[in-house]
Amino acid sequence: SSFFSAMTGIDxxxxxxxxxxxxxxxxxxxxxxxxxxxILYKTTNxxxxxxxxxxxxxxxxxxxxxxxxxxTTIGASPNTAGVVYVGTDDANVWFTPDDGNNWTNISxxxxxxxxxxxxxxxxxxxxxxxxxxxxxxxxxxxxxxKTTNSGADWTPIGGNLFDAPINDVVIDPDHPESGLYIATxxxxxxxxxxxxxxxxxxQGMPAVTPxxxxxxxxxxxxxxxxxxxxxxxxxxxxxxxxxxxxxxxILDFCDNxxxxxxxxxxxxxxxx
Numbered sequence: 001s002s003f004f005s006a007m008t009g010i011d012x013x014x015x016x017x018x019x020x021x022x023x024x025x026x027x028x029x030x031x032x033x034x035x036x037x038x039i040l041y042k043t044t045n046x047x048x049x050x051x052x053x054x055x056x057x058x059x060x061x062x063x064x065x066x067x068x069x070x071x072t073t074i075g076a077s078p079n080t081a082g083v084v085y086v087g088t089d090d091a092n093v094w095f096t097p098d099d100g101n102n103w104t105n106i107s108x109x110x111x112x113x114x115x116x117x118x119x120x121x122x123x124x125x126x127x128x129x130x131x132x133x134x135x136x137x138x139x140x141x142x143x144x145x146k147t148t149n150s151g152a153d154w155t156p157i158g159g160n161l162f163d164a165p166i167n168d169v170v171i172d173p174d175h176p177e178s179g180l181y182i183a184t185x186x187x188x189x190x191x192x193x194x195x196x197x198x199x200x201x202x203q204g205m206p207a208v209t210p211x212x213x214x215x216x217x218x219x220x221x222x223x224x225x226x227x228x229x230x231x232x233x234x235x236x237x238x239x240x241x242x243x244x245x246x247x248x249x250i251l252d253f254c255d256n257x258x259x260x261x262x263x264x265x266x267x268x269x270x271x272x
């Protein structure tokens with residue numbers, strides 16, 4: 001019913017901003033948000049005032065009509081305040097354990113490509129996934145990587161995927177050690193073994209559809225995909241169980257409190 005300008009503190013005219021400028025809400029506090037131009041901003045009061053918490057995290061503006069040199073993705077740890085990963089369109093990935101007091105460039109081991117998404121493990125802030133694009137780049141390296149040590153090392157988990165851009169990655173909150181979903185330029189794929197193998201989730205979706213964004217609702221196990229020009233689609237991922245001990249209609253394998261009725265899957269302390 002009412003909106004207000006939420007740019008106070010951001011030096012918009014003197015910074016570079018991506019076409020899809022990233023904004024990330026801290027999962028543990030809805031008043032804390034992060035905003036990326038070529039530097040990272042933080043607000044603690046619901047966007048009433050922003051404060052810069054980094055310098056320029058890019059390699060500077062590029063040449064030609066595509067400027068580059070912008071932040072493209074922000075990944076805040078769901079359960080550890082201050083742990084943030086940032087990706088840029090010029091192949092940089094950065095990590096801070098303390099809300100920007102200290103930054104480490106963790107790009108070594110990743111291809112020189114556009115970083116499309118950084119997603120942090122729901123309970124382990126040292127584990128994160130990075131996805132990449134890269135048009136007109138003759139490089140057949142994987143488009144998805146995983147770290148378990150805050151970016152000190154990266155492991156490709158492309159498995160049997162073909163060479164195509166990946167635009168988003170979501171971790172299955174009910175089995176976060178092995179369940180993954182990705183949005184690619186050729187639809188949505190899932191893996192139940194941490195990326196060793198991938199299968200298409202294409203039931204009811206137009207063939208060869210670029211998917212830019214996916215999100216997962218834990219309570220209903222619904223995966224929603226936003227496409228490029230072909231609308232939005234949803235699919236329900238069955239829980240691999242048949243037992244419901246507490247009778248709240250959430251099967252035990254997918255229930256964060258299998259012994260206590262909790263149909264909304266509330267998680268006040270963000271420990272899963």
